[in-house]
Amino acid sequence: MPKGIAVSKMFAGISSRYDLANHLLSGGIDYYWRSVLINRVQEYSPQNVVDLATGSGDVAFKLHQQLGSSCMIEAMDFCEPMLEVARRKKVAKKIGSNLAFTYGDCMNLPLADASVDAVTVSFGVRNFEDRQRGLREINRILIPEGKLFILEFSQPDIWFRPIYYTYLKYILPLVASLATGKKDAYDYLAGTIESFPTRSELSAQILQSGFEHVESSGHTFSIVAIHTATK
Ligand SMILES: C[S@@+](CC[C@H](N)C(=O)[O-])C[C@H]1O[C@@H](n2cnc3c(N)ncnc32)[C@H](O)[C@@H]1O
Numbered sequence: 765m766p767k768g769i770a771v772s773k774m775f776a777g778i779s780s781r782y783d784l785a786n787h788l789l790s791g792g793i794d795y796y797w798r799s800v801l802i803n804r805v806q807e808y809s810p811q812n813v814v815d816l817a818t819g820s821g822d823v824a825f826k827l828h829q830q831l832g833s834s835c836m837i838e839a840m841d842f843c844e845p846m847l848e849v850a851r852r853k854k855v856a857k858k859i860g861s862n863l864a865f866t867y868g869d870c871m872n873l874p875l876a877d878a879s880v881d882a883v884t885v886s887f888g889v890r891n892f893e894d895r896q897r898g899l900r901e902i903n904r905i906l907i908p909e910g911k912l913f914i915l916e917f918s919q920p921d922i923w924f925r926p927i928y929y930t931y932l933k934y935i936l937p938l939v940a941s942l943a944t945g946k947k948d949a950y951d952y953l954a955g956t957i958e959s960f961p962t963r964s965e966l967s968a969q970i971l972q973s974g975f976e977h978v979e980s981s982g983h984t985f986s987i988v989a990i991h992t993a994t995k
Contacts, residue, residue: 766893771843771893774948776843779845779848780845781943785940785950793984801823805827805882806830813883814882815838817840817885818839818841819846821850821865824839828863839865870902871892871893871894872901873901879907883911884914886916889914889966902973903995911993911994913990914993915989917988963991976994977993
């Protein structure tokens with residue numbers, strides 16, 4: 765099975781429990797990481813933002829809340845059950861047409877060249893079946909000087925790695941299987957985190973995909989990093 769289809773099926777299997785598992789496994793710190801990301805986007809004051817690999821939409825909702833109703837937010841994912849969770853949350857929050865959840869595969873985005881001020885991707889780049897292709901697609905849809913904001917797991921500070929990798933290998937799959945009933949999905953998560961590039965390696969990959977400038981910051985012992993790239 766092609767990797768993209770396998771990833772989409774995996775997220776479909778955990779979609780109804782995704783939010784719960786997320787907050788449980790991170791001890792709630794994921795709220796803080798997303799808010800740092802959104803503060804960075806807000807500094808740039810974009811008129812339109814595309815949130816890719818939006819999943820259940822937490823970044824898109826926070827963008828909508830912080831950037832105000834004059835900013836158009838389009839949130840995309842290639843997993844319909846995840847989008848359904850996001851759409852139900854949108855109805856519950858009584859949000860209007862300036863936030864839309866639509867189908868979009870990051871390998872082939874249904875968006876015109878140079879049409880987007882800013883793109884956010886939170887915990888999505890790690891799952892791309894072809895990272896360079898996804899980054900080049902993002903570069904294509906951004907306006908000149910447009911910004912890409914990536915929130916993603918990274919390789920933590922050296923002293924913290926033994927504790928963190930033990931957590932990933934033994935505790936995370938156990939807690940996740942209790943929360944979602946799907947241990948395999950979280951074995952996959954642990955594997956993708958351990959094999960993901962360091963901050964400087966990801967910066968180099970972003971530059972290779974056509975961006976002019978990139979900077980990054982580590983958070984919570986560098987468990988996660990935020991990369992900001994300019995086209
Ligand atoms: C770990 S979730 C992250 C969801 C959300 N951004 C968050 O911060 O919680 C990863 C999401 O990436 C989506 N995804 C992975 N590869 C994708 C692709 N090529 N195109 C669109 N969505 C993709 C999955 O369907 C899943 O919903």
